[in-house]
Amino acid sequence: MSKPVIVADPSKGVKVDAGVVAAPFRKEIRDKVEALKAHGVDAPLLVGLLANKDPAAKQYAEWTRKACESDGLRYELRCVDDAIDVEAELMKANEDPKVHGIIVYYPIFGQEESFSGASQDDYLRDSVSFKCDVEGLCHTYRTNLYRNVRYLDYPNQSQKCLLPCTALSVVKILEKCPNCYDESKAVGRQLEGRTVTIINRSEIVGRPLAAMLANDGAEVYSVDINSIYKFSGGRLHKCELTPEECVRQSSIVITGVPTKNYMLPTEWIQPNATVVNVASFKNVDEEALLKIPGVVYVPLVGKVTVAMLERNLVRLFDQFHHPDVVYRKEQKKAGEAPWYGSLIQLYTAVAITALLVHQALRRK
Ligand SMILES: NC(=O)C1=CN([C@@H]2O[C@H](COP(=O)(O)OP(=O)(O)OC[C@H]3O[C@@H](n4cnc5c(N)ncnc54)[C@H](O)[C@@H]3O)[C@@H](O)[C@H]2O)C=CC1
Ligand SMILES: Nc1nc(=O)c2c([nH]1)NC[C@@H]1CN(c3ccc(C(=O)N[C@@H](CCC(=O)O)C(=O)O)cc3)C=[N+]21
The missing domain is CATH 3.40.50.10860 (Leucine Dehydrogenase, chain A, domain 1)
Incomplete structure (x- = not known):
């Protein structure tokens, strides 16, 4: 499939309907x-x-x-x-x-x-x-x-x-965004050089997504309410940075906080960044975000998840x-050796070994 279907605007942010993906x-x-x-x-x-x-x-x-x-x-x-x-x-x-x-x-x-x-x-x-x-x-x-x-x-x-559907939907969206996947590189290396922050580390969204993006070569900060871990090069490290430091380094930011009050400060977001909101709540002030040049913003991923x-x-x-x-499986089962098959095999193996030993002894 060719990419990207999603095009950034260098003068401001663009909001994308995930339906196109x-x-x-x-x-x-x-x-x-x-x-x-x-x-x-x-x-x-x-x-x-x-x-x-x-x-x-x-x-x-x-x-x-x-x-x-x-x-x-x-x-x-x-x-x-x-x-x-x-x-x-x-x-x-x-x-x-x-x-x-x-x-x-x-x-x-x-x-x-x-x-x-x-x-x-x-x-x-x-x-x-x-x-x-x-x-x-x-x-x-x-x-x-x-x-x-x-x-x-x-x-x-x-x-x-x-693969888990929600995490996979985010990958499929990022594949269609500019400045994310580099298709000229081999599979497993297409996100090399990219830094990602994911704000959510649940078993159904954030943790599998962090692993998938790290498997594709990214450096991933996985932020939850208590701690931050870094996934990179197949390894997981506890990380002492603050959420602000992580987001400021990241060209890709994924939010998945399931509360109405959480708002990601938009001054942390780089120009040309990709921001994907997975949560059912808007985790970011859209109006402020869309003023940042080159930003691609995906507010909902549900259509791709489904x-x-x-x-x-x-x-x-x-x-x-x-x-x-x-x-095919039934055919294979029907063709499998009967119960006495292994006995015959064992008997044959013993007989051949005995014969070889016998011949070796005679040659001495
Ligand atoms: N559109 C879609 O395809 C999907 C959307 N969702 C939505 O995504 C949201 C998250 O769902 P789950 O992961 O299942 O929820 P969850 O409650 O299992 O996990 C929430 C995660 O966010 C973290 N978190 C909460 N408050 C935080 C804060 N202030 N700062 C940093 N991290 C914080 C938690 O530590 C946890 O890792 C929900 O709104 C859910 O409805 C979930 C699955 C699919
Ligand atoms: N085992 C399991 N897996 C899940 O993935 C899971 C779950 N349990 N429990 C509940 C949460 C919630 N969740 C949503 C998925 C899509 C939309 C969705 O389709 N949203 C529309 C927007 C709807 C609207 O707000 O208008 C969209 O993104 O376009 C919403 C919520 C999956 N979850």
Whole structure:
């Protein structure tokens, strides 16, 4: 795909509708679903599990349903009254071959502790089967992201790892912005020389995003309410800078603070910087920001997040649920050696060894 679709204005800031980034992805999804249907295959099914009263989660679910329906995908929202029942609902969906993707809306338990000391939401994230995890938040995908492993089946490289949708949406937006990704460099180095500050270090947004941008070569300051970490060159360091020092050094700034009162001081922002707001609240004074020359400002990323969610669903379907894939697996199983096969192998190995030893002794 060619870039950039987003153009800066050297005299002032420009505000960008992320819909221009989402559109080509959604077109690709619609075409793929059409092709499946033409071959008599039902459209992939995404199941949403909603067990909280968070208006942002409810709105996100509604947006997802609309987008899926208009792109030919199937979406089913399952509301769970008691949070304690989410695990059972999740297991039911994991094991149902008719379900191809699952999204659990967080927070459910928030920071409430489970018996293990880890949060109950973390436990639920890890309980989504990797074959259904449209958000790429389960342990399999997280450990691969944090170790910069991009395929599930190394070294075959036929199955890609899934990436968290919101973080991925920010990457796709930055790829279309000027002064961010350098496509003349190799994959994994395209953000070399760029400094990024991300104000949010949650498991679904800030932490995976910091890792992804660092995997692409950037120096990333990851700021949360208590601390700052620097991600660079595959390493994580505690950092003693202030948020102001981090932002002033950065040509890319991502905000994701879930409160009405938080405002990023615009005097910290460099000319020509890219500023992306992921939060449902405006974390920056738009009017002041748009006076800074060359600034590109993306106020909302939801449209791209939803497109990435759909894209992840189609990827899960292709990799794990497509009738051809399931058929191939069954064929392979049928062709596997019977139980006595390994006995025959063992017997043969012993016989050959005995023969070789016998011959060696005779030659002496
Ligand atoms: N548009 C989209 O695609 C998505 C939007 N969101 C929105 O993004 C926001 C964040 O969501 P989550 O990460 O799930 O929330 P969260 O509550 O899990 O995490 C918030 C993060 O911000 C940090 N933070 C809070 N106050 C801060 C401050 N004053 N200074 C620096 N850091 C501070 C926290 O330490 C934490 O790391 C919400 O408004 C949510 O609705 C979330 C996911 C997707
Ligand atoms: N497991 C999980 N993953 C999430 O990603 C997740 C979640 N749980 N829980 C709730 C938050 C919230 N969230 C939003 C995503 C998109 C819009 C969205 O589409 N916003 C529109 C704007 C809507 C408007 O304000 O007009 C846009 O950005 O264009 C909003 C909120 C995802 N979250």
